[in-house]
Amino acid sequence: MTAPVVELRGIGRTYEGPPEVVALRPCDLVIARGERVSVVGPSGSGKSTWLNLVGLLDRPTTGDYLLDGVNTAELPDSARTELRSRRIGFVFQSFHLLAHRSAVENVMLGLLYQGGKRAHRRSTAMAVLDRVGLTACAESAAGVLSGGERQRVAIARALVAEPSLLLCDEPTGNLDSGSAERVLDLIDGVHRDGQTVVIVTHDEHVAAAAPRRVVIRDGLVCG
Amino acid sequence: MSRLTPVDLGVEVVAGLTQRFGRTLLTGLGTALGVAAFVAVLGLSATARGQVSERFTALAATEVTLERMSLGALDPVAFPQVGQDAVAALPGVREVGVSWTVPVGDDRVTARPGDRGDAIAVTAVTPGYLRAIHATMAAGVPLDRFHEERAERVVVLGRAAAARLGVSRVDAQPAVFIGAEPFTVVGIVDTVDRASDALLSVMVPSATASRVWGPPKSGTVTRMLVETDLGAAAQVGRQAPVAARPDSPELVRAVVPPDPHALHDQVTGDLDVLFLGLALVCLVIGTVSIANTSLVAILERVSEIGLRRALGARRRHIGAQFLLESAFLGLLGGLVGTAVGLVTVLVAALVQRWTPILDPLLVYPAPLLGTVTGIVGGLYPAWRATRVEPAAALRS
Structure with missing residues (x-):
């Protein structure tokens, strides 16, 4: 039996004050490999804190977090960075693409800090761009692409390192409905191919597409 | 990693x-x-x-000047010919020339006797002096050993002095008068690289000056201008006083260029x-x-x-x-x-x-x-x- 991708054991986050703020109350949660989970909650509920912890962008103040069976709690910063770059793919609401770089160069960034030959990174990036249907735009600067295309480039960048977990933060928040549908279809397809996907959103339509829903309210995770 | x-x-x-x-x-x-x-x-x-x-280095660094005050009748010639020859024989020496200002008193230099005349300096020089100051001639010839040895009554005019006297050509052998003494102008100096006051003066052979006005009077400073090779000035400056006046080198002051x-x-x-x-x-x-x-x-x-x-x-x-x-x-x-x-x-x-x-x-x-x-x-x-x-x- 394979280990779950995400296993949270009493994980919580408190910001030292004054005043002290409990952003996320200790919670347990397991996300199995291949699952698709939506994390919902109103603004200020603790979604971003939860996403930062699961994405290894922040450290919990309590509890243990096992990613692919690796306990990240005591890992040094460099090991967490390594784990993050190989096991987690990020998709952000505001894309976070380098506007002056081409689409393929943006996708290659996903492999940049793993070493390897540049030519190999390029061919891998081109293959992923083909998967998201953007081969024709590969050499276009990211800044000239449409919103939907930019988010697909961002998804390609997140997938290029073949992560265990695709972590999407409001992936359709900046898109029109047509582009949002295409992006959700793409995420659907990725999930069907076996990718573990977590989507943090406050959009009910986006959340409803996931078979499992986790609700966060006032820092309390229910799911 | x-x-x-x-x-x-x-x-x-x-x-x-x-x-x-x-x-x-x-x-x-x-x-x-x-x-x-x-x-x-x-x-x-x-x-x-x-x-x-x-x-x-082209000019000052190759120039050494020896100065000696004449002691009057006891020691009339500051730098005798044998001393000049000894300095000329020193390693690194190119030219040696001796000069002193002739005390002509109230005598003026004129182009014609009876003219009011100008207060133009009269300088006694050896032939080597004109070579040492790199004199180029606008007309005529420089003073030479013939003029010196025979104490010829000739002069060479500096360009500015010639202009003040109205002398521009020497082919007609013009004469100038120092006081009442006539001298034939054999040359006009056009340019010099050092001792530019030569252009303002009338230069007579040192032997002629001694014969006409007597040797330098007591207190007159006689200068020996020594042109050296590049880099030899300091050494020449140390040796030349002894070579010029081995009997009393301490009375000779050597002026050498400072370290360039x-x-x-x-x-x-x-x-x-x-x-x-x-x-x-x-x-x-x-x-x-x-x-x-x-x-x-x-x-x-x-x-x-x-x-x-x-x-x-x-x-x-x-x-x-x-x-x-x-x-x-x-x-x-x-x-x-x-x-x-x-x-x-x-x-x-x-x-x-x-x-x-x-x-x-x-x-x-x-x-x-x-x-x-x-x-x-x-x-x-x-x-x-x-x-x-x-x-x-x-x-x-």
Whole structure:
């Protein structure tokens, strides 16, 4: 039996004050490999804190977090960075693409800090761009692409390192409905191919597409 | 382990600089101006120093003057012929000439007897004197051994003295009068390289002067002008008093040129300090410019830094990228500045008709100076970049 991708054991986050703020109350949660989970909650509920912890962008103040069976709690910063770059793919609401770089160069960034030959990174990036249907735009600067295309480039960048977990933060928040549908279809397809996907959103339509829903309210995770 | 190869780092640095090309150029300009000022100041200083040195060594550094006061009837001739010959025989000596101002009293020099005349100096000279001062003739011939040995009543006029006396040609053997004594003008000196007062005087053979007015009177200073080879002046200055007057060398004062290096160092040293100070100020401005622009760039690129951290960049990868961007900017500024500084030196030398002097030890490291400026300016911004927390940066 394979280990779950995400296993949270009493994980919580408190910001030292004054005043002290409990952003996320200790919670347990397991996300199995291949699952698709939506994390919902109103603004200020603790979604971003939860996403930062699961994405290894922040450290919990309590509890243990096992990613692919690796306990990240005591890992040094460099090991967490390594784990993050190989096991987690990020998709952000505001894309976070380098506007002056081409689409393929943006996708290659996903492999940049793993070493390897540049030519190999390029061919891998081109293959992923083909998967998201953007081969024709590969050499276009990211800044000239449409919103939907930019988010697909961002998804390609997140997938290029073949992560265990695709972590999407409001992936359709900046898109029109047509582009949002295409992006959700793409995420659907990725999930069907076996990718573990977590989507943090406050959009009910986006959340409803996931078979499992986790609700966060006032820092309390229910799911 | 997360890693970034040097090639990939280089690609990211170049991409980071070229995506804001205008700003990159303007930021590099500060360093370029600093390095250009640095190279130009040192280059111009070296060129000017070389020019001073060239002129100095060509004339003053090859000149030794011996002075001796006549003691009257007891010792009428300050530098006898045997002494002149002994000095001429010293190693490194090219020409030897003796001169003294003839005390003509109230006698005036005139072109015609009875004229009011001008107060023109009369100088007794040996034939070697005209050679030692590099006299060129506008007309006629210089005084020679024939005139000297036979104490001929001839004179050579300096150009200015000839003009005041109205003498412009010597082919008709014009005469001038010193007091009532007539002398035939055999030549007019056009130019001299040293002892320019010769152009204002009437020069008579020393033997003639002694015969007409007697030897130098007590208290008259007789000078022996010695032209030497380059570099021999100091040695000749030590030996010549003994050679000229072995019986009383202590009464001979030798005037030798000062150390040329010391002189031109003194001439240019003060300016060097001033302009070097200005160049350093330019470099500091360049450093601050890079630091300021890099800091602003980091604030603008916070989300990019956050993204790179999320994608696996370690703090040192971020620091190295931003520090290298600053260093590259400094190198670019250094290269442009060096080129501008060199052109400035060359153009200035061309305009002045000087020989440009550029020390390779100065020129080659100049771009590195720009690089160092970039690194120093980029240290703090790069450190700030490493402190960016990805979670906060990605929300910006």
